[in-house]
Amino acid sequence: MNYTIHQLQIFLKVVQTRSVTKASEELFMTQPAVSIQLRNLQDQFEIPLTEVIGRQLYVTDFGKEVAKIAERVIQELENINYKTQAFQGILTGKLSISSASTGKYVIPYFLSGFLDEHKGIDIVLDVTNKSRVIESLKNNEIDFALVSVVPERLEVEEELLIENKLYLMGNTPARNEGKPLIYREEGSATRMAMEHYFESREGKQRKRMELTSNEAVKQAVIAGIGHSIMPLIGMRHELMSKEIHILPMMDLPIITKWRLIWLKGKRLSPVSQAFLDYIRSNKQHILDHNFSWYLKY
Missing domain, CATH: 3.40.190.10 (Periplasmic binding protein-like II)
Known part of the structure; x- marks a missing residue:
């Protein structure tokens, strides 16, 4: 067996991300370089570590066991570094x-x-x-x-x-009632606060738009698609450049x-x-x- 620590690190990242492409991005390597190291590691074993069905990569049961061992090996190597520094x-x-x-x-x-x-x-x-x-x-x-x-x-x-301050925001200084409200995804604390605010004042509404990140909501608001209650803390540059405006609403901001x-x-x-x-x-x-x-x- 001639596999290297580097190969184990790459394989572990592939297992964690279930994707050569995502692993290469997180490791700051090219996709071909990750594929080559993955193939070199696989060549050490007669049993497959991974398999591709359609375009989806799957880790075999054997691959999962190797990944568990690789994780322990890498952790122990990190511990050596920590121990060395601790003695210093x-x-x-x-x-x-x-x-x-x-x-x-x-x-x-x-x-x-x-x-x-x-x-x-x-x-x-x-x-x-x-x-x-x-x-x-x-x-x-x-x-x-x-x-x-x-x-x-x-x-x-x-x-x-x-403090976490939540305001209703839009790309103009006044609210356009014809534009939809833009919500975060289920499970988001901002989503729950926004739902509670509007349902207690304007009744339950059909959610015409739901986006899965604060950045996506921000860009949709800047583009004029709709309005959203968003955390002030991520809006410094947009407020200064007047790409986004805080809309005057009663009982806002919501503060957590x-x-x-x-x-x-x-x-x-x-x-x-x-x-x-x-x-x-x-x-x-x-x-x-x-x-x-x-x-x-």
Whole structure:
């Protein structure tokens, strides 16, 4: 057997993404390069690791077992690096955070200084929808989750970061009643807040348009397709350039809180505790330095 660590890393990424194309994008490699390494790994085994049916790639049962072993091998290699740095007096380890999609406008500013101070820490940041964030937290797959609404029936502890302000927005200063409302997908906290707001004032409406990301909603609003209740925090440049306007509506903004949450009773790793301590000590400075425009609204 002459397979390499690099080949195992590539194979594991293919298994995780179920796609050579997606794996190549995440690994910053060309698709042919990923295919070649995948084929070279396969040549080491008489049993197929993957199979393609139609245009869909499937991982065989044998491939799944190899992937599990590959994941453990790669984790142990990372542990060697962490141990080496720890013996040099450097705080090391991995910090994993899952964030609701709009949280991408918040969490990087709370991570930047911390990572500058601790060069031995690796960060895994998964930006996804609220349902997936809560699932990852529930399964104890992550250290922290960044959410704007505390999940029900799940005991957690929290650290508040910043207000989440939701306004109705359009591409003109006044609401055009003839244009539809644009909603986020099911499971989105913004979707739930928007539904509650309009149903309590204008009654239940047919949802003519539903988009699966805040960015997609933003672009639809800019294009004049309709109006949407959206988080202010991702709209700085669009508001300054007047591509988007806040529409005057009663009882807006809707205000929730962006918060870092973790399972109650969870024993935090040294890296996780250090990050929490950093946030508590530097929160006000981070807000003043990075969010002064936002705090004025």
